[in-house]
Amino acid sequence: MSVIPEPSSALFAGPFALGTLSAPDGPPFPALVTPDAQVLDLRVAFGDERLTTRNLLETWESALPRLRALAGDSGPDRKRLAGFRVHAPVTPRQVFQSGANYRQHVIDLHVAHRAPGDGRPEEERRAEAADIMDRRASDDLPYVFIGLPSAITGPHDDVVLPAWAEKPDWELELAAVVGRPAHRVSVDEAPAYIAGYTIANDLTDRATVFRRDMPQIGTDWLRSKNAPGFTPLGPWIVPSKSIADPGDLRLTLKLNGQTMQDxxxxxxxxxxxxxxxxxxxxxxxxxGDLVLTGSPAGNGMHWGRLLRDGDVMDGAITGLGAQRTRCVAETAQ
Incomplete structure (x- = not known):
């Protein structure tokens, strides 16, 4: 059950964030949430019972001023956050995932995924990976692929580990939430198309990343990343104006209380x-689309410790809040 307790400090940066909540046995609804854990049902505020968070993002330029005004108005319709179920903040139509975008993470994976017959010392393979990253940066070639919205789950929901997943791993990531249709926009123009930011944990089964039956095909992201619930998302969409510098945010993931990514x-x-x-x-x-921006060093492959039944992951990013998810083996359900 995705219910969070009353917080002891501010939930996120800025005057408000967007979430998708539900009362016990009630339907999900778009909510304005304030840092002191007050909730406003935006269906009521906007006079539209069918309103969703994605609808707000589709009209972001006009919705944003209204949301700012509502955040500053402490009316009688506010409720306490405690007791509400917190869902993924948005249901996107498209999920753009990024691989190999944190330098140290890629170097660690390069070393961990030793090719058969490669007997070179670790130092040599690390140097090779560092050289590859330098060439990628100079050639300006990001690596982006497509994920499935059906893999998204709430920020406090249990994550089911499929019986076939031999090496399920965590990947905490900063996710940009699109607020305007964007096609062939420049780097300088891109920030104006970002409505806000949220947290994603882009789980991956390392055992199925590469096709064993036909190595020439390469990576199999459908199999390795898109099981139902493999992308815990949220809890909030924090408007981009509330994040001073997305290039200087701290990501931390703890596994059973032990820091793994920092x-x-x-x-x-x-x-x-x-x-x-x-x-x-x-x-x-x-x-409403998501652009996931890659995961930093400290994944399970680096530590030699993959996810298993009963594990609890706590993920947080500066100014965006925190998520907690428990792993449940499929056979244990």
């Missing part, structure tokens, strides 16, 4: 604006 977005090879612009070169980005 890095800042400064280690990104390509910044958020470059990732959004690059995705828009080929695809038309739509309001």
């Amino acid at each position: 890095e800042t977005t400064k280690d990104m090879i390509f910044n958020v604006a470059r990732m959004v612009a690059y995705a828009s070169e080929s695809a038309r980005l739509l309001p």
Whole structure:
């Protein structure tokens, strides 16, 4: 059950954020949430019972001033956050995922995924990976692929580990939320198309990343990343204006209380604006879509410890709040 307790400090940066909540046994609704854990049902405020968070993002330029005004108005319709179920803040039509975008993370994975017959010492393979990252940065070639919206789940929901997943791993990531249709926008233009930011944990089964039956095919992102619930999202969409510098945010992930990932977005090879612009070169980005920007060092492959039944992951990003998810083996349900 995705219910969070009353917070002891501010939930996020800025005067408000967007969420999708529900009362016990009630339907999900778009909510304005304030840092002191007050909730306003935006269906009531906007006079539209069918309103969703994605609808707000589709009219972001006109909705944003109204949301700012509502955030500053402490009316009688406010309720306490405690007791509400917190869902993924938005249901996107498209999910753009990024791989190999944190320098140290890619180097660690390069070392961990030793090719059969490669007997070179670790130092040599690390140097090779570092050289590859330097060439990618100079050639300006981000790596973006498509994920499925059906993999998204709430920020406090249980994550089911499929019985076939031999090496399920965590990947905490900063996600940009698109607020305007974007096609072939420049890097300089890209920030204006970002409505806000949220947290994603882009789980991956390392055992199925590469096709064993036909290595020439390469990576199999459908199999390795898109099981139902493999992308815990949220809890909030924090407007981009409330995040001073997306290039200097701290990401931390704890597994059963032990810190596994602790890095800042400064280690990104390509910044958020470059990732959004690059995705828009080929695809038309739509309001509510997500652009995941890669995961920093400290994944399970690095630690030699993959996810298993009963594990609890706590993920947080500066100014965006925190998520907690528990892993449940499929056979244990």
